[in-house]
Amino acid sequence: MKDMVTPTMPVFEDMLAAHDRIAPHIHRTPVLTSAYLNGLSGAELFFKCENFQKAGAFKVRGACNAVFGLDNETARRGVATHSSGNHALSLSYAAGRRGIPCHVVMPRTAPQAKKDAVRGYGGLITECEPSTSSREAVFAEVQAATGAEFVHPYDDPRVIAGQGTCSRELIEQTGGLDAVIAPIGGGGMVSGCCLTLSRLGPGTLIFAAEPEQADDACRSLRAGRIIADDAPETVADGLKVPLKDNTWHFVSRHVTDILTASEQEIVEAMRLAWQRMKIVIEPSSAVALAAILKNPEIFRGKRVGVIVTGGNVDLDRLPWSAG
Structure with missing residues (x-):
């Protein structure tokens, strides 16, 4: 196994080494499109489907x-x-x-x-x-x-380098994008996007999407410092954690904006993906699509990569079910 370069922050070469290291253990997940969602958003959307990943998630x-x-x-x-x-x-x-x-x-x-x-x-x-x-x-x-x-869930150079392999594949599979958007909680995936796209797609805008009820990353970006909420409540259970030093390093330097969506908008986007794309995505994944549909003027006419981060859903407790 290749040794990882280990500075304070991961570098592009760490992502390349990570891709070689993990290749036998992961899927190269597909990129799907939807004419319906393109029409609804006014953008050309490319969904990187990490819900089909081993263990059901990009992590x-x-x-x-x-x-x-x-x-x-x-x-x-x-x-x-x-x-x-x-x-x-x-x-x-x-x-x-x-x-x-x-x-x-x-x-x-x-x-x-x-x-x-x-x-x-x-x-x-x-x-x-x-x-x-x-x-x-x-x-x-x-x-x-x-x-x-x-192994920290996101504030770990090894983890960030691994997450960066997702956007490398996305760029290779699409031939280049105007923008990429991913959900943000602690910021591991978004940091990986920043790490990779700063080299492979330096002109690609990087957006993050977050629940309104757990919007500490959005408030952090606007304040210029980490703001951490201890126990936010949101249907997007994977996005309740705050940014940390390593992820803040990338988010504060490379993210164009962090967009938020309401609980209803998240659930509606999740249901739309199930209905129109026939894929199972979890609420945390749906935040990115919800943010696009809420802010069509930002993405209209652009080629946009959408990271679908996972599909691990409790089928007995779907958010649109009664009770």
């Missing part, structure tokens, strides 16, 4: 890069993380592929489908309260007890 890219970049001695102690779901199950998947333990701290309110997936991949779950402060406190106890290598 398997960063998780695999971190796990398969470990030396054998470190790997034997296993890996550990805290996550609302997709990073937890992705790290569990990667650890299982390497045959090492994976310890995960998850909010007790995380979707049952994601908890089941973590356990299905062999991850060992410790539950916490649904707040950033609780998850970090409980995680500290778990890591102290296990000695496992911490």
Whole structure:
């Protein structure tokens, strides 16, 4: 396995090395289009479907890069993380592929489908309260007890480099784009887009999309400093976490704007994707489409890459179902 260049921040060469490292363990996901959604938005939309990724989410890219970049001695102690779901199950998947333990701290309110997936991949779950402060406190106890290598869900150079492989594929598959938009919570995927597009698509505008009820990244960009909410409530469960130093580095330097969408707009966009594209996407993924439909004047006439970040949905608790 190739050693990763390890500066304070990941560099473009780290993304290239990550793509080689993780290739045996991930899918090169398809890019889909929809004439209906093009007409609705006035843009030419290219959906990078990470909902078809291993473990059902883009986060398997960063998780695999971190796990398969470990030396054998470190790997034997296993890996550990805290996550609302997709990073937890992705790290569990990667650890299982390497045959090492994976310890995960998850909010007790995380979707049952994601908890089941973590356990299905062999991850060992410790539950916490649904707040950033609780998850970090409980995680500290778990890591102290296990000695496992911490792989942060997003504020980790190895993870950011892995996530950057998604936009590399997107550019290769589309031949170039005017803009790319991705959901933002902690900022791992958006940071990966910034890392890759600054070299491969320097003229490509980078947008992020966020729930109105968890808009700390939007407020951070406007304030010029990280603003962190501890326990926001939103249907987009994967976007409740705040930016951290590594991701803020990329977001503050490269993101054109962060757009927000209401809970109703997110659910409507999710349902629209299910109905028109016949694909299963989760609420966190739908925020990007919701932001485009809410702000058509920004994207009209442009070729726009849309990162569909995941498709891990609790089918017994769909957000448009009654009760």
